[in-house]
Amino acid sequence: MRRVVIAGNWKMHKTQAESLEFLQSFLPKLENTPEDREVILCAPYTDLGMMSKNLHGTRVRLSSQNVHWEESGAFTGEISPAMLTEVGVTYAVVGHSERRQYFGETDETVNLRARAAQKAGLTPILCVGESKEQRDAGKTETVISEQLKADLAGVDLSRLVIAYEPIWAIGTGDTCEAKEANRVIGLIRSQLSSGDIPIQYGGSVKSSNIDEIMAQPEIDGALVGGASLDPEGFARIVNYQSV
Template sequence: MNGLARSEQSAVRRIIIAGNWKMYKTQAEALEFLQAFLPQLSETPESRKVVLCAPFTTLSSLSKTLHGSRVRVGAQNIHWAKEGAFTGEISGAMLTEIGVRYVVVGHSERRQYFGETDETVNQRLLAAQSFGLLPILCVGESKQQRDAGETEAVISRQLERGLVGADQTNLVIAYEPIWAIGTGDTCAAEEANRVIGLIRSQLKDTDVPIQYGGSVKPENIDEIMAQPEIDGALVGGASLEAESFARIVNYQS
């Protein structure tokens, strides 16, 4: 480990608010976002970590612009190999070279559309840790699985397989109920808290920050963050607008 991630691990049960931009924003649009967003962090508590997980094409310019600021840059994927003939992939060395600090692994869209399995998610997570990146491991159930009463079993399996060989002191977990991503449906805050408590009970290190992700919006962030087990949010569409994401980052505790 190169020490980048360890400096992020100094406090217990840190609050981490991360925006996942998915396949949105050109470099120009990303920089325009920062001009509107950064001034709104002047009164944000220092204890809240703020992360922007952006497309690969914007990472370098974001990293340069945000150097010295409180906002960290995250990637949305990482390959498990240090280098090689893996067209379209990106390595840990490529990410750390440009100042990336976090990386999302196992997002439901990667699992659904690009064939990710618990085993490949684990490989990517281990690669992230080996380069000193903080992986944000996503777990969660589909509507079909929830309706069948399989929520607990699905998440337990994802954790068991995804964390094989992992350093749990160098990790963030995001619970993202698939049925609540981009649908406008939000898992009730109390239910999200219950599931996140279940996740925490299966970890060796119970101080691992666990986020909620799934249609997080300015209208529901206060209720979500009032829950005792929830340590932050992984925000999708609502992170694309500066005003919206700033309201989420500046939630009322």
């Protein structure tokens, strides 16, 4: 049975003090959250150690926003899997569109990161999605199929979360229609050998549209950006209403 996974990606936001303030407000709002919903916070590296201590014994899991494929080495600015597991991180985002767009990530490096994450015991949250130009050219299906084929080579599908994040809907205020997101996620699922992999939708997810998104049969959760920075708003997303 597929599990529901709601992840908040803070990107380059929140100092340690701000993160602690968030947790103090957010955690009490999970008291009545259904047990079948997995809650993850993808925080900046500097916050992870402090957050791990304050999340001990709670249901919230921690994710990094990236991970390198080597155990150590001369890779300035990168972070190794062991550095993450040491502070209690259990997930790692790989292939986020901003990493691909602004920092030169390729399907090859995304695949290396995903495999290294799994080798260290981390569960990758693999992001795939098309740009506006690719969608307008009718290449959505082709682009995503090619990403999946390259990104998942040698990856253990039993320890994986996939996030469909149409690039044109990230931080733009434009949300992919729920039914269209459902269609594309169904396409992704049809190309996987395992039907139990949770597949999230990401792209301008808000408290005002989460109920409709989660009502779609193929969508197993959400990768939430800006709306995850507010504890009350993110709690509303985590506690979406099943319809």
